[in-house]
Structures are given as structure tokens and as C-alpha cells.
Amino acid sequence: MPDPVSSPVGIGREFMEYTKYRYLGRSDQENGLPQPPLxxxxxxxxxxxxxxxxxELSIPSVDLRMAIERRHSVRSYGKKPLSLEELSFLLWCTQGVRHVHGSVATFRTVPSAGARHAFETYLLINDVEDLAPGLYRYLALSHNLQRVSADPTLHIDIAHACLDQDFIMRCGVVFLWTAVPYRMTWRYGERGYRDLHLDAGHVCQNLYLAAEAVGCGVCAIAAFDDDAMASLLGIDGTSQFLIYLATAGKTGKEG
Structure with missing residues (x-):
């Protein structure tokens, strides 16, 4: 196998080539290793x-075709905060757990390869009613939050780590999705890294569409300094790493 760093075809093409099925060995699941926690x-x-x-959520209905037609990235937000009920709805639509199958799998509101669901959701709260600003993690199995950091300058640091995209500081909330790759690679080996990126698209599209029901706009962000963001989130960047994030905030239109 050629060195991917020095290869003339580039790392991306090497990744696609060597995650083809013909190069994969037996997965840890096939070798009988225990699966990682859900x-x-x-x-x-x-x-x-x-x-x-x-x-118990009371959220206005929105026509699916209208939500799809109106979907676009929004980087300018109004001053009205999100309610805790609206935040709960957006979390449910993006990583909500509909059923837990013992310790084997979760079935959620978004698809995931093999129902592996390798993501953790972090929230940078800027302006949500009844929530102090700071960094939180969504506990999907119990549908609760836990505060991770109360650093008052964290929103500035995250905006800077996202290549100075200042609208991060002016939205109501930033969704930050991290991947725990072994949940996926335990079953699919190195090809599982492909599935992580597909799953990120499923999650973020649900956020875009669900936001239409609560008068919010969304902007997905893929440009960020990986190492800086890992440090800010308190993760190692390898066994857990940031894969995607998106801002959400009120636009002034409802439903």
C-alpha cells in the first residue's frame, strides 16, 4: 500500500480506494470482540x-414539501431566543431514540449504517430560554442535557476555531456532532469511516427540515480546525472527533 501522504493521487482518493471491500479484513464483530457501549x-x-x-411537545405542523422547498442556509438570526421545548424538538428530530434494543442497538429518528449511531451531540447554548449559556452534551438515551462547560468566552473560541465564522456567536444554539468511530468500525472496519460521513448528512438534513416548524434557520458548517475544536470540546480527536456542526436560530417566521 503506498504512503498516503506522499502519494501523487492524494489522501482522499487513497481513502476511497483502500476502504473498498476487497481490502477489508475481518471486523472486530466478526472476530467476536464485544461491541462498544451505545x-x-x-x-x-x-x-x-x-x-x-x-x-409532550406541542410543535406546529409544517408541510414536508414546503419545508424542503424553503430549505436554505441562514447566517443571520433574530433576537428572539429558542424555547426549551423547541430545543427538545430539534434534538429529538436529529438524534432522538425511538427504541432501545437491549444493549445491542438503538433505533432513532435518523438512519445510521447498521443502527450503529456513532454520534454524540454537543450544544453551544447562546440564547435558549431557561438554559444558562455554555457547552452541553445531549444524553440521547434519557433525552436530557448535561452541562460540560460554563466558559463565558467559549462561543468566541469556537467561532475562531471555525475559521472566524462570526455568526456562530449570534445564533441561538450550535449543534456539534462528534463521532465515536469504534461504534461503527467494530462492525464495518475501516469502511465504517465512510458511513460516519453519510450519517452526518442524515442528521443535519433533519435539523434543516425540523427547524422550519419552529421558525428557525440553520447553517451547516464543515470548515473548522479539527485539533482546536477537539481541545475546546474536551475530546481526544481520535477515539472521538468533531465531524460536523450547524448553527440554528430564530428568523422571525413561524411555521
């Missing part, structure tokens, strides 16, 4: 923030 546990000793439960 999610990361809540940090001990830190309070849990209860979200309104999905079955």
Missing part, C-alpha cells in the same frame, strides 16, 4: 437538565 455515560456528580419529553 452511548457515552453522563459525567458523575454533574446535574442533569431535564428536557420536555418528545410525547
Amino acid at each position: 452511548d457515552l455515560p453522563a459525567a458523575p456528580g454533574i446535574p442533569i437538565v431535564a428536557l420536555p419529553k418528545p410525547a
Whole structure:
């Protein structure tokens, strides 16, 4: 196998070539290794923030065709905060757990290769009612939040790490999706990294469409300094890394 760094065809093309099935060996699942946990546990000793439960949400209906036709990236937001109910709805639509199959799999509101669901959702809260600004993690299995950081300058640092995209500081909330790759590669080997990027698209598109129901606009962001963002999120950048993020905020239109 050629050195991907020095290869004239480029790392991207080498990745696509050597994640073809003919190059893959037996996966850890096939070798009988235990599967990784379905999610990361809540940090001990830190309070849990209860979200309104999905079955109790009162969100206006929106026509699917209209939501698709109106979908576009929005980088300018109004001053009205999101409600906690609206945030709960957006989290449910993007990573909500509909059913837990023992310790084997979760079935969620978005598709994932093999129901592996390798993502963790972090939230940079700028302006959400009843939530102090800061960094939170979504505990998908219980549909709750846990605060990770109360750093008052974190929104500035994240905007800078995203190549100075300043609208990050002016939205209501930033969704940050990290991947825990072993949840995927345990079953699919190195090809699982392809699936992670496909899953990121599924999640973010749901955010775009769901936002139409709560008068929000969304802008997906793929330009960021990987190492800087890993440091800001408190992850190692290898066994867990940022794969995608998106801003969301009120636009002044409802439903």
C-alpha cells in the first residue's frame, strides 16, 4: 500500500480506494470482540437538565414539501431566543431514540449504517430560554442535557476555531456532532469511516427540515480546525472527533 501522504493521487482518493471491500479484513464483530457501549455515560456528580419529553411537545405542523422547498442556509438570526421545548424538538428530530434494543442497538429518528449511531451531540447554548449559556452534551438515551462547560468566552473560541465564522456567536444554539468511530468500525472496519460521513448528512438534513416548524434557520458548517475544536470540546480527536456542526436560530417566521 503506498504512503498516503506522499502519494501523487492524494489522501482522499487513497481513502476511497483502500476502504473498498476487497481490502477489508475481518471486523472486530466478526472476530467476536464485544461491541462498544451505545452511548457515552453522563459525567458523575454533574446535574442533569431535564428536557420536555418528545410525547409532550406541542410543535406546529409544517408541510414536508414546503419545508424542503424553503430549505436554505441562514447566517443571520433574530433576537428572539429558542424555547426549551423547541430545543427538545430539534434534538429529538436529529438524534432522538425511538427504541432501545437491549444493549445491542438503538433505533432513532435518523438512519445510521447498521443502527450503529456513532454520534454524540454537543450544544453551544447562546440564547435558549431557561438554559444558562455554555457547552452541553445531549444524553440521547434519557433525552436530557448535561452541562460540560460554563466558559463565558467559549462561543468566541469556537467561532475562531471555525475559521472566524462570526455568526456562530449570534445564533441561538450550535449543534456539534462528534463521532465515536469504534461504534461503527467494530462492525464495518475501516469502511465504517465512510458511513460516519453519510450519517452526518442524515442528521443535519433533519435539523434543516425540523427547524422550519419552529421558525428557525440553520447553517451547516464543515470548515473548522479539527485539533482546536477537539481541545475546546474536551475530546481526544481520535477515539472521538468533531465531524460536523450547524448553527440554528430564530428568523422571525413561524411555521
